[in-house]
Amino acid sequence: MPIPTEARLQALASELKRAGITYHELTPMADTGLAHDHVWIHRIEGDDWVARLPKQSQMNLPPEENLAYQTACYQRSSPGGHTPKLYSTLPPNEALPRGGLLVEAIRGRLAQLPEDLPAIADALASLHSQPLPNAAKQAPLLAPEDPWQAMIEEVRQQANWLADAQLSCKVTQRIKQELDLLPPRLSDATPRLISFDTHPGNFLIRDDGRAVLVDLEKCRYGLPGIDLAHTSLYTSTTWDVSSQAELTLSDVIDFYRRWQTAMGESPDTDTLVACRRATWLWSLTWCAKWRAQHLNAKDGQQLGEDWSAELTDPNVIDHVRDRVEHYLSLPIIDHVHSELQCLQASL
Template sequence: MLDQPSPSRATLASILGIAVGRLAETPLPGRVHDHWPLQPESGGPALMVRVPKLSHLGLSPRAALIYEAQAFRRAEPSGSTPRLHGLLRVGRRLPWGGLVVDAIDGRPPRLPDDLPALGRALAGVHGLPVPVPARRRPLLDPPDPVGYLLQVVRSQLDPIRDTLADSVRRLLDAEMAAAAATVGADRPAPRLTLADTHPGNFRIRADGTAVMLDVERPVYDSPAVDLAHASLPTSLTWDPAVTGGAGRPDIVGFHRAWATAVPRPVAATVRPHVLAYRRLIWLRTTTWACAWAARTDVAAALASSRPEVADQARRLARFVDPAMMEAARQQWTGPRAFTAEELVP
């Protein structure tokens, strides 16, 4: 779906039926949404209007709005995500609609100190009851989640395979073959997972608890999806607002904070899959970065006068650096690999 410009301040105020002065002068821009802070009514909560610009999942505007609204509603009982207060319908003035949610008063995570808080926030989501299959729609609920993730990887890699250096192509092919070998007869026990849990998508409140902001494309799958996406090297370095870094003890501590907070039966179902999903989510992110590099004049992006463009190019260029790929792979292959019991005791 094509990126759509955000409506003007006056247009959005008219749609909301409020005085224009209650909206911020300009939105906080994001890759998928523009975020308009909204002054609360007397005594009411601070709010944010999320205005989508595209669908990560390739959905129509109406279907994407329904999907995102359901995502917020289903995650809300966890206390780890903003509450949904209202929907703005898709229409000529608002081509992708909008959502009114809590505005979270918090700061970006500081690594590694805030990683345990992220783990506990995810545990709140993963501990929610799981609906019977017929009631999981419209959220994705793949019967073969490993096969689904591998198909996403292939769809990103196949069109640009011939543009890759031989060493990178061999490395990715080897990782895909190893990932495919993990496909078994038994589906990993599904829970509600948020699926885009890099640290930059969280805010840390004054009490030290973490809130996941961008709840737009969850899926019923193993919580190992979120654990990997929150702590892989590609995620820890993705958002420039997130400071610091994380070593092996910090990544172990993040997983153990999650395992302590989640119901024990949930942790037991995740343990056998935690390393396989680390590989799968790394493949998903890395092949996406490879596709970006194949479609982009990387040198021009690195030299851009727009700081946000140059910064993103620097980060993505690191993702496709063979040395960084090898460093990531050492987390699940070779003598220094994590063990499942080390992460989820």
């Protein structure tokens, strides 16, 4: 199934015309993800843009709220200089039921690991260094009073899908054992602006070596250790076909230390490792959730979260299925568990 479809491109063209945005060509970009279609807008004047057209909301938000949330993600992260600028939004309508965002087109190559980890660490530090707004100005982004408890609750909520994922008893038991290792509290749980979706495939490297985080949908005020983990965990670095790499313990330690240097301050080791375990468990329970839901028919009415395979290129679905089965296997669960123990002793 070609994505975006011709009808979707025509709808985008109509909305751009309605908004008075001129261009000379629209080029569909490869379908590589589960949440958005992307179209390169070759503008007549000025720099090119990219249209991000949601296929669903990973935050389970209705279309208008989803656009408002993503708008805030781009606006809040932009001062750090390592994310695309947001130029405009296209409101939801019959032609584009989930609307769209028009963002800066980033020219660069895909990140390669481990060599681009220092640039990625600097990009994350630029995000995490943003001043924390007062409580009244944090909305619409998630800003839980206790970000660690909020993370645990989100992981445990997703863990409810373990019962429907048709996993072996041994795999389910191992995941529950890891859940039991999450500490109830952290000694350092200072919130920062985080992306919550920093796997390496979401970074592009410009010609000057600067890393740019291009996919911003789930930002919140949470714990930076979650982003560090999401960038460097096995379940993240082996996700994208184009940037797959298995990091050594030394690679991971160097990455954390580069970020600590760029930040000038850092949570303690126990906090960073706890965030790493929680992020890994978030990924595992998401895999269970996807395994249980992806064969459902697409949602034609709710327009919130929707993991239906009908929304995405079959080749992408095959890739996701392969990764999900791999990460939910006992050998890989044991592998990541061992890495966590080593990191605790070495960081």
